[in-house]
Amino acid sequence: xxxxxxxxxxxxxxxxxxxxxxxxxxxxxxxxxxxxxxxxxxxxxxxxxxxxxxxxxxxxxxxxxxxxxxxxxxxxxxxxxxxxxxxxxxxxxxxxxxxxxxx
Amino acid sequence: xxxxxxxxxxxxxxxxxxxxxxxxxxxxxxxxxxxxxxxxxxxxxxxxxxxxxxxxxxxxxxxxxxxxxxxxxxxxxxxxxxxxxxxxxxxxxxxxxxxxxxxxxxxxxxxxxxxxxxxxxxxxxxxxxxxxxxxxxxxxxxxxxxxxxxxxxxxxxxxxxxxxxxxxxxxxxxxxxxxxxxxxxxxxxxxxxxxxxxxxxxxxxxxxxxxxxxxxxxxxxxxxxxxxxxxxxxxxxxxxxxxxxxxxxxxxxxxxxxxxxxxxxxxxxxxxxxxxxxxxxxxxxxxxxxxxxxxxxxxxxxxxxxxxxxxxxxxxxxxxxxxxxxxxxxxxxxxxxxxxxxxxxxxxxxxxxxxxxxxxxxxxxxxxxxxxxxxxxxxxxxxxxxxxxxxxxxxxxxxxxxxxxxxxxxxxxxxxxxxxxxxxxxxxxxxxxxxxxxxxxxxxxxxxxxxxxxxxxxxxxxxxxxxxxxxxxxxxxxxxxx
Ligand SMILES: [Zn+2]
Numbered sequence: 240x241x242x243x244x245x246x247x248x249x250x251x252x253x254x255x256x257x258x259x260x261x262x263x264x265x266x267x268x269x270x271x272x273x274x275x276x277x278x279x280x281x282x283x284x285x286x287x288x289x290x291x292x293x294x295x296x297x298x299x300x301x302x303x304x305x306x307x308x309x310x311x312x313x314x315x316x317x318x319x320x321x322x323x324x325x326x327x328x329x330x331x332x333x334x335x336x337x338x339x340x341x342x
Numbered sequence: 343x344x345x346x347x348x349x350x351x352x353x354x355x356x357x358x359x360x361x362x363x364x365x366x367x368x369x370x371x372x373x374x375x376x377x378x379x380x381x382x383x384x385x386x387x388x389x390x391x392x393x394x395x396x397x398x399x400x401x402x403x404x405x406x407x408x409x410x411x412x413x414x415x416x417x418x419x420x421x422x423x424x425x426x427x428x429x430x431x432x433x434x435x436x437x438x439x440x441x442x443x444x445x446x447x448x449x450x451x452x453x454x455x456x457x458x459x460x461x462x463x464x465x466x467x468x469x470x471x472x473x474x475x476x477x478x479x480x481x482x483x484x485x486x487x488x489x490x491x492x493x494x495x496x497x498x499x500x501x502x503x504x505x506x507x508x509x510x511x512x513x514x515x516x517x518x519x520x521x522x523x524x525x526x527x528x529x530x531x532x533x534x535x536x537x538x539x540x541x542x543x544x545x546x547x548x549x550x551x552x553x554x555x556x557x558x559x560x561x562x563x564x565x566x567x568x569x570x571x572x573x574x575x576x577x578x579x580x581x582x583x584x585x586x587x588x589x590x591x592x593x594x595x596x597x598x599x600x601x602x603x604x605x606x607x608x609x610x611x612x613x614x615x616x617x618x619x620x621x622x623x624x625x626x627x628x629x630x631x632x633x634x635x636x637x638x639x640x641x642x643x644x645x646x647x648x649x650x651x652x653x654x655x656x657x658x659x660x661x662x663x664x665x666x667x668x669x670x671x672x673x674x675x676x677x678x679x680x681x682x683x684x685x686x687x688x689x690x691x692x693x694x695x696x697x698x699x700x701x702x703x704x705x706x707x708x709x710x711x712x713x714x715x716x717x718x719x720x721x722x723x724x725x726x727x728x729x730x731x732x733x734x735x736x737x738x739x740x741x742x743x744x745x746x747x748x749x750x751x752x753x754x755x756x757x758x759x760x761x762x763x764x765x766x767x768x769x770x771x772x773x774x775x776x777x778x779x780x781x782x783x784x785x786x787x788x789x790x791x792x793x794x795x796x797x798x799x800x801x802x803x804x805x806x807x808x809x810x811x812x813x814x815x816x817x818x819x820x821x822x823x824x
Pocket of ligand 1: 589665666669
């Protein structure tokens with residue numbers, strides 16, 4: 240499935256060339272198969288092994304994102320869509336953004 | 343002109359600057375006293391006014407407080423705004439959605455701006471200009487030269503002086519009819535309740551994580567809407583917490599992020615106009631909340647990416663019923679708040695400036711800047727390795743240092759080896775391995791680098807304690823600090 244993944248608030252620094260927007264083609268199912276349900280949980284592990292280039296602990300903690308990271312599925316807080324169990328559809332836009340504290 | 347003439351000019355210029363600052367201060371005092379005379383002994387008409395008047399003991403309330411009180415009393419009696427307000431705010435009054443009612447509500451509202459920095463600058467300026475009744479500003483810092491590129495409320499003449507004083511003077515110069523309250527200290531759990539209590543709305547314009555948790559908790563305890571903004575690098579974020587069912591900071595971030603994830607402006611940099619943009623939007627949200635006009639950014643968050651010129655507004659969760667602070671079953675009390683250690687909770691300091699300093703190495707693997715300087719003076723052959731990121735190295739560096747950023751040090755060890763060999767060849771003592779010194783900005787990364795180097799076969803590697811910051815402090819005051 241085609242997904243647009245965006246990283247911001249400093250998370251992009253963990254990725255190759257600090258690129259913020261990634262248009263990817265992936266099967267974010269738990270076993271990577273075509274038939275299974277594509278979930279956020281599957282996507283997180285896909286991102287961790289395919290996009291994150293350094294310090295994965297700055298992105299993942301346990302099986303979720305680390306504290307201080309907001310996850311948005313089609314501009315909506317993933318907490319409102321089922322969190323880790325949220326199901327993804329083709330052409331979804333998923334944003335990972337680290338909260339900022341500066342001023 | 344000879345050198346003596348140049349010195350004289352400097353003296354005169356300095357004296358002029360001092361006199362101008364003095365005159366400015368006198369003007370402000372004259373304006374204050376005039377408005378006091380005008381207002382006579384009018385009592386404040388609104389609860390907000392009264393509350394904030396009680397805050398005067400905090401220091402140097404100013405800005406024609408009496409005048410603001412007087413105008414409020416007048417329109418309460420007649421139902422119309424006084425003539426001077428009508429003229430000053432006419433462009434607001436002409437807005438059908440805002441009008442007299444909006445302006446009236448604004449003039450009766452009190453807003454506390456926490457932080458007179460990059461965000462707080464436009465917030466305070468706009469709130470003063472637009473005529474909020476009472477504007478409080480809290481900050482314990484002094485103005486520094488490296489603030490001015492973004493903290494546009496401060497002027498060069500105020501460098502070294504209190505930020506709150508500087509900000510309040512700037513606001514008074516724009517609008518002497520509002521009441522300004524100066525809180526000259528850092529907001530802490532011990533004083534936050536007392537200060538925040540006096541205001542209707544709080545604006546979080548601070549620069550660090552523990553303070554953000556603290557302000558949010560305080561606003562929940564006192565039931566105040568919180569206009570929260572943040573900016574770093576080329577990005578900004580904005581939302582309204584604890585208002586119309588929106589979450590508090592803890593609903594969204596129940597656990598603090600790891601320390602390594604907390605970037606700060608003093609480390610990562612910030613493009614001046616970015617906090618300016620977010621600060622302007624914070625002022626706008628404060629006005630909307632104060633006047634009950636429009637839809638404030640509740641349950642939504644604005645994400646600003648300056649580089650790609652994109653603004654994204656996303657829907658966020660509402661107030662969580664299980665939130666330990668604002669949830670139904672919360673048992674968090676004001677007493678607990680006052681004792682809560684926010685720095686320990688977040689493992690980060692309540693300041694953008696203080697850096698936790700590491701201590702990774704034995705003393706034998708470290709030298710002070712003064713010791714290093716002595717070694718240079720003796721002409722000892724050595725290699726100086728600077729492990730800062732390349733864009734830091736471009737800002738300034740010590741002569742003849744080799745830049746290999748810490749992040750790529752391990753893969754570039756062969757380059758280091760070659761450079762060490764070259765150093766050895768050019769030096770007379772050919773059999774000894776030349777010493778290897780490692781420097782960074784503040785002396786933390788250099789320790790990590792030395793640790794790595796010693797593991798990878800460079801036993802002579804030594805860390806220069808305190809980095810370039812100490813070099814500038816202890817050895818060469820002309821070395822540019824940044
Ligand atoms: Zn909450």
